[in-house]
């Protein structure tokens with residue numbers, strides 16, 4: 488396997504481009520400069536005024552500059568800010584959001600990120616998972632979405648993925664879920680089947696970016712069609728009966744998640760795992776009811792959505808993560824994602840978590856700060872469904888702008904949240920949100936910014 492293929496596969500597994508991170512960080516700095524440039528000196532003082540006023544700054548950006556009266560330039564920015572009506576046209580990062588019966592305390596969410604740390608290879612989370620997730624809950628994240636969790640052992644991305652494929656796994660999740668909730672955050676979980684991208688390596692096992700051989704604990708993979716992903720082993724095509732079985736596995740895992748105390752369920756239909764393998768015409772060549780046109784390719788996902796809803800009941804929010812494009816000609820694209828999102832909404836999906844890529848190996852992705860936000864905005868507008876935006880959203884003002892512009896209903900902070908579990912608390916300080924409105928753990932209030 489050539490080196491550059493390996494790099495692309497690294498990207499594809501995780502929905503981001505590791506090798507381009509340095510360039511992205513530079514672009515990020517540039518973006519921050521541009522944001523400041525857009526606003527000019529006036530906005531700097533507006534930030535200060537907002538800081539004095541506290542919460543709600545994020546929603547002022549666009550609407551206030553539109554409604555501002557140029558003739559009153561003699562007033563100071565602080566006076567102008569004070570004179571403006573306090574009404575918020577759009578929610579800010581620290582405003583709650585309600586999905587069905589669930590109110591999430593803010594709109595800064597931790598996206599699912601596989602930690603490959605179920606070291607006993609039995610799908611059960613470890614003390615690492617407890618520390619990792621509960622820290623982010625203490626750090627102020629609104630919704631903590633636990634990483635890709637396998638609905639079947641052969642659906643694990645790696646041997647060290649967590650799982651909920653059996654009842655005996657339920658109890659191992661409770662302490663994590665309980666303490667995420669005790670910290671005031673919402674505990675959600677992403678359910679996944681990796682399909683042709685299953686049985687790959689990870690740091691604890693080796694074989695990263697490759698298929699783990701049977702002698703090292705790997706297993707044969709399955710997919711809609713016998714088309715391999717990059718240099719991974721060729722999968723076997725699933726029979727219709729097996730497809731029905733996997734629909735049932737998603738539903739059963741969702742039921743176990745709710746039994747463990749999770750408050751929201753996310754179905755992983757992105758990043759080239761089994762569901763997106765069905766969606767994308769480049770990986771689905773079936774000629775039965777699970778292939779062909781958009782309706783056929785979406786059937787597997789829609790059946791999963793219906794089966795999961797049946798099990799979790801009407802009160803629990805159901806999220807679906809999509810790749811809005813595979814970045815490949817002739818494949819899955821934004822128009823199909825919008826059409827799919829409309830269908831998902833009709834089937835009771837409460838929010839679409841918008842990512843991209845990971846489906847087709849070897850594509851080039853224009854990674855830069857906020858590069859996936861335009862996809863969220865289009866899906867939100869055209870499918871009229873709540874969405875999250877994710878992907879190199881690293882700066883508080885950048886995140887606030889996504890909401891202020893109506894590009895998403897919540898933002899997800901991934902790698903920046905790995906670097907800093909307290910990202911939301913730090914963001915609140917940068918945005919001038921009063922401490923009383925920030926989700927500090929009681930124990931940490933004396934250390935507030």
Ligand SMILES: Cc1cc2nc3c(=O)[nH]c(=O)nc-3n(C[C@H](O)[C@H](O)[C@H](O)COP(=O)(O)O)c2cc1C
Pocket residue numbers: 501502503598599600601602634635677755757758808842877878879880899900901902903
């Ligand atoms: C270590 C790591 C593991 C990831 N695992 C998952 C996963 O389990 N499920 C998923 O949908 N996305 C996964 N992703 C993608 C992230 O959820 C997120 O979409 C991506 O990192 C881009 O956001 P960011 O720029 O804020 O990090 C992973 C990303 C990283 C860095």
